[in-house]
Amino acid sequence: MQGGQTHTGARLLAGILPVVPTPFGPPLTDQATRLVLLGSGELGREVAIEAMRLGCEVVAIDRYEGAPAMQIAHRSIVCSMSEASELRTVLTNERDRPCARMLVVPELEAIATPVLQELEADGLHVVPTALAARLSMDREGIRRLAAEELGLPTSPYRFCDSLEELEEAVASVGTPCVVKPVMSSSGKGQSVVRTPADAEASWQYAQEGGRVGLGRVIVEGFVEFDYEITLLTVRHAGGTVYCKPIGHVQEDGDYRESWQPHPMSEAALAESKRVAAAVTEALGGTGLFGVELFIRGDEVLFSEVSPRPHDTGMVTLATQRLSEFALHVRAILGLPIPSDEDGFVPQIAPGASAVLLATEVSSEPLVEGVAEAMAVDPTVDVRVFGKPDARPGRRMGVALATGTDADAARLVAREAASKLRVR
C-alpha cells in the first residue's frame, strides 16, 4: 500500500511501516514510554501535557532552570544543547536508564545536531529524524533541500559570507530583499534592504542577531505576498494529513496573531498541500511539521519548515479537539489520527490566538489581567507560560478565542490579549 491513496485521501508514506502500538507502562519504571524534550518552552510544555495524558514519562531539558515544560515534567535537566559533549552525556545517560521505549523530541533549533545523527545511527529514536533536525537548524539546509533538491518554488536567494558578497547578492537578487543570518530564528538579525546602500547596515545587523555570532547570511527576494500561512502537516503511520491553513501576522519577524482557517482558493490550497507533502516527506520520520508558505494569487512559495509544533499553531488549542501538540504526540507514538476525505484534521470551530509580550526586563514577572481577558467573551482561554524572567519582546502568554468565523475570533482574541500585561 506504500505510496498509494487511502480511502480518506491521505497518502501513505514511503518507507514508514505501520507502527505496532506498544503498551504504556507507568512513568519512572522500566516499562515507561519516555519522551526527552530538547527545549522546554511553551510549545514543549503543551507536548509534555499531551504525552503525560497518555501516561508517558517526560524529561524536560533546557539551558535554564524553571523553563515552562520543566515545571510539569517528571524530571528536568539543565544542559547547553548546542554543546556536543554536554548533549551526548545527557542523552546517553537517559538511554542507559531502563524504560520500554524512548523518543528524543526537539523543540528548538539550537542543538548540536551531529550528536543526534550519531546517536540515531546507534538506534536512538529522534523525532522526526536527526536529518530533519540538522537541516532545519540553519536556513541554508532547508532552503537548498526545498529549492535545489525538490525543485519547490521559493523566493530568489543567495548565501553570503562577507559584506562584499552581500553587495553582489543584493545586485543580483534585486531590491527590496531580506537579509537573515542563516543561524537565527524569530526575526533576529533580519532586515529589509530597500536600496543597495542599505546593504552595509543589514550586514552589521545580521552579525549581531545571529545565533553564533559572525557568520553567513541568506539574501532573499522580498515577496509581495497576499498573505502567509502555516500549513501544519502531520506524517503518521497512516499517511500525511493537514490542519486547516493558519493565517498569521508577523512583526519584527515574530508572530503576533494567528487564526484558523485562513480562506484560500482551491488551487492555492492544493498547491500548498503538494509543497508541504514534498518537503516533509524529504525530512522523513513521523510527527507534526509547521510548513510556512507565502501565497500570491494561486501561487505558493515555500518559506520555511519546523519539524515540530509551530508557534502560530497554538491557535489549535482552541480550534481542534486534537491540538497540534496532541497530533505531534500521537504521530510520534504511532497512534491513529482522524481526518476528513480531503485529508484535513477536523476543526471544532474557527478561532484565533494573540500573544502577550513582555515590554521590560524583570525577574519573577507577574502576568496581570487574566480575569479581564477571560471576561471579554465566554470562548476566551488564556495560557500563561510561567517563564521565570521577562525581557522586552519575550512571549509570556497567549489569548485564544473561537467565533463564528476567523475574523470574529481575531477581534475577540486581540481584545482579550490587550487586557493582559506583564509587570
Ligand code: AMP
Ligand atoms: P522567518 O524568520 O524567515 O520565518 O521570517 C519571519 C517573517 O518575515 C515571515 O513570516 C514573513 O512575514 C517575513 N519574511 C521573511 N522572509 C520574507 C521574504 N522573502 N519576503 C517577504 N517577507 C518575508
